[in-house]
Amino acid sequence: MLANFPVILGHEGAGIVESIGEGVTTVKPGDKVIPLCLPQCGKCSSCINPNGNFCVKADITGRGVLSDGTSRFTCKGKPVYHFSSTSTFTEYTVVEEIAVTKIDASAPLEKVCLIGCGFSTGYGAAMKTAKVTPGSTCVVFGLGGVGLSVIIGCKVAGATRIIGVDLNKDKFEKAKAVGATECISPKDYTKPISEVLKEMTGDSVGYTFEAVGRLETMTDALASCHMSYGTSVIVGLPPSATMCTYDPMLLFTGRTWKGSTFGGWKSKDDLPKIVTDFLAKKFDFDELITHVLPFNEIEEGFNLLYKGESIRAVLVM
Incomplete structure (x- = not known):
């Protein structure tokens, strides 16, 4: 994936809505959600066609900004760019409504985060x-x-x-x-x-x-x-x-x-169903999650990946 720098990386995760902007209707504060590295705008030709899922709103060129052309991240007064519509390597992120989907309230975030990309793909x-x-x-x-x-x-x-x-x-x-x-x-x-x-x-x-x-x-x-x-x-x-x-x-x-x-899934529509299947024990992630690390050990997570010693290292806040 391409990216502008400086950038907050990460594209696979799960979290809880802290607040919403004006006009947002599909999620509310307190909801458990999965950010969508492949958005679903619901209006483009891919979203409308039952056989397509590659939404035109996907940031494949790495612009690193939201639809209005701006970033919601700054450091020392200068912009920091978004990554893949999500930027999950941070305690708080900002995403557009088309790039987040509500999931079952009972879903364990430290496991269903894999559904954000790798597993679903x-x-x-x-x-x-x-x-x-x-x-x-x-x-x-x-x-x-x-x-x-x-x-x-x-x-x-x-x-x-x-x-x-x-x-x-x-x-x-x-x-x-x-x-x-x-x-x-x-x-x-x-x-x-x-x-x-x-x-x-x-x-x-x-x-x-x-x-x-x-x-x-x-x-x-x-x-x-x-x-x-x-x-x-x-x-x-x-x-x-x-x-x-x-x-x-x-x-x-x-x-x-x-x-x-992204496995051909229409992200906003299909990911909640995959979470439901996980909760119904249609499959499990026990063999996929090899390490669970606190977020401040993110560098160790990358080291495990580079050495071929992990399948998925989950970072928890």
């Missing part, structure tokens, strides 16, 4: 974007927090075989705990991973998901699903200023290649 990629079918075979490339959430979605959708792919074998245990039936590392093979998966499954991979954000992995995932009926979904954020090159025959034979932003 992966879970929705399987449930909403790919529409994984019962009895199918799925392959997930990348076993971080988003990849594990894809696995959870595949499992809830009824997939019977879910294969995790990652270079880091330390991630395999977590992947199996959330629903992967087996895991492999490309480093263990000399042939292309698509050929390995074809042999493993008898050429029956219906769905593949790329949750890494590497161009090479994206084309590997595309080549790994069935040539006639397979669907491959790009979930990982592509690197900026790069172009993807691939053999068009991969699509000509019948594959479907799809992108998925």
Whole structure:
């Protein structure tokens, strides 16, 4: 994501409304809410269409200001910019009404904060974007927090075989705990991973998901699903200023290649429903939250991430 500096980062969180501005009707002080890094204005062509969710109000260029062109943050009299419509790395933030949604009052904020992005993105990629079918075979490339959430979605959708792919074998245990039936590392093979998966499954991979954000992995995932009926979904954020090159025959034979932003969910409408499903124990986050830290240890949270020792470190105020 692009950003203007100085900026208050953070885009995944949950909190309680402290106060509201004039004309706000969908939330009130005291409500538990999730800030929306992908807003839902309800008026643009994406919001109106039942198949779209990429609202035009999303701050993909990193302007870091609200609709009126101003920031609500300052430091020493100078503006500090917003990030991804939310700026959650702060005790208090300011968001527009289209970028916040009310959730069940009984929801534990220290857990449902994951629904603010990572979990919803992966879970929705399987449930909403790919529409994984019962009895199918799925392959997930990348076993971080988003990849594990894809696995959870595949499992809830009824997939019977879910294969995790990652270079880091330390991630395999977590992947199996959330629903992967087996895991492999490309480093263990000399042939292309698509050929390995074809042999493993008898050429029956219906769905593949790329949750890494590497161009090479994206084309590997595309080549790994069935040539006639397979669907491959790009979930990982592509690197900026790069172009993807691939053999068009991969699509000509019948594959479907799809992108998925925020799991395809209409954020303001759908996130409260996902919270309700969590409270109904349709899935849990026990394997996704590996660390809970006080906010003043945010640097330690980043260190754990860089070292590959955490899936999600939750910061609490």
